[in-house]
Amino acid sequence: MKTTYIQLSLSAFLLLGIYSCKKGEATTTENYAADSTAAVSLSDSVSSVASMKVKDKQFIKTADVNMEVKDVYDATISIEKTVQDLGGFVTHSNLQSNVISQDTYNTSDNDAMLIKKYQTENTIQARVPTEKLGELLVKINDKKLFLNSRTIHAEDVTSNIKYAEMEGKRIKKTEENISQLKANKDKVKLDNNNMAEGNLQQLANMDTTDDIKYSTIDIYIKEPKLRIAEIAVTNTRNIDNQYKFNFIYDAKNAFVEGFYLIQKIAVGLITVWPLLLILAAVVYFLRKRKLTKPETTKVSE
Known part of the structure; x- marks a missing residue:
């Protein structure tokens, strides 16, 4: 009887342990599924690059x-x-x-x-x-x-920012060294160049800060x-057709243009009068030569 009681107790303990393990696995699975759903939803809406933050890093x-x-x-x-x-x-x-x-x-x-x-x-x-x-x-x-x-x-751009800080310190140190030199033209030139370099470095720093x-x-x-x-x-085509041709107006213009054409021809002939004179002389010479040419008589056999 005692042995049977012990066996029943062990069986109940094993069943309870198996149930607890199953319940823990189910809970873990549910949590993982929920986390996966949230991750997929976030990745669907926007890339993690847009909201990425890394300690001691500047982007x-x-x-x-x-x-x-x-x-x-x-x-x-x-x-x-x-x-x-x-x-x-x-x-x-x-x-x-x-x-x-x-x-x-x-x-x-x-x-x-x-x-x-x-x-x-x-x-x-x-x-x-x-x-x-x-x-x-x-x-x-x-x-x-x-x-x-x-x-x-x-x-x-973390390394770029560090480098800009070091450059700023270098420019500051150069300024201190230049201030210890004697005043002359070379000192003025060195100081001016160093100041210009410092201004460019400040401008680059402001641009980087703004871009970040x-x-x-x-x-x-x-x-x-x-x-x-x-x-x-x-309708522009119909309007063009209405004013495309006017007989009385075009006839009057044609008569005037014909009169101007006659004038242009007359002026053109006057312009080439030497050629006309030479042509008249040649014609006259040929006709006169033809009239004075002796007639050939036929000899009858």
């Missing part, structure tokens, strides 16, 4: 987006407003319509319709605080019909299909 981040949208104008207004709401600013926006073809169709004697087929596109360059780059990319992604390409680049603080994003958007514009215009 200059840029992005390039090429996509197709339903309406370029509406998308442009929305993107520019989003950039401003995130604390950024637009540095370039070039919205234009490329005309593929245009034809004019006459609808009446006076009216016509100009049909234009065109495609609208826009190139936008904006700058946003670097910590807002990922959020901007998510909101831009909501406007797309089709994403052609998206490039996100993070340049590690604000990320640059280039956005190219276009509409996937052609649009058609119908523009009411005047």
Whole structure:
């Protein structure tokens, strides 16, 4: 009896252990599935490069987006407003319509319709605080019909910043050394060159700081299909036909132009009078020679 009790106790303990293990495995699986879902959702919305942060590292981040949208104008207004709401600013926006073809169709004697087929596109360059780059990319992604390409680049400039600090110290040390020299032309030249180098270094530092603080994003958007514009215009062909020919007016001009032509011919003949005189003399000489030529008599046999 005691042996049976011990066996039952061991069986119950083993079943309890197996149940606990199964429950722990199920919990772990559920947590992993939830984490995987969250990771996929984040990767679908924006690349981790846009929001990447590494301790003791400084990055200059840029992005390039090429996509197709339903309406370029509406998308442009929305993107520019989003950039401003995130604390950024637009540095370039070039919205234009490329005309593929245009034809004019006459609808009446006076009216016509100009049909234009065109495609609208826009190139936008904006700058946003670097910590807002990922959020901007998510909101831009909501406007797309089709994403052609998206490039996100993070340049590690930590070593460049360290080098700039060392250069600043070197320029400062050079300034102290120059100040100890005697005043002469060479000292003025050295001091001027060192100051110019220091100014360039400060400018480079400011540019790097600004590029780290604000990320640059280039956005190219276009509409996937052609649009058609119908523009009411005047029937120019009918108007041209109305004024193309006027008999009385054209006849009068022809008579006047004929009179001017006679005058031009007369003036032209007067201009070449030496040639006419020479020609008259040649004709006169030939005719006179022909008249004075002795007649040949025929001898009869």
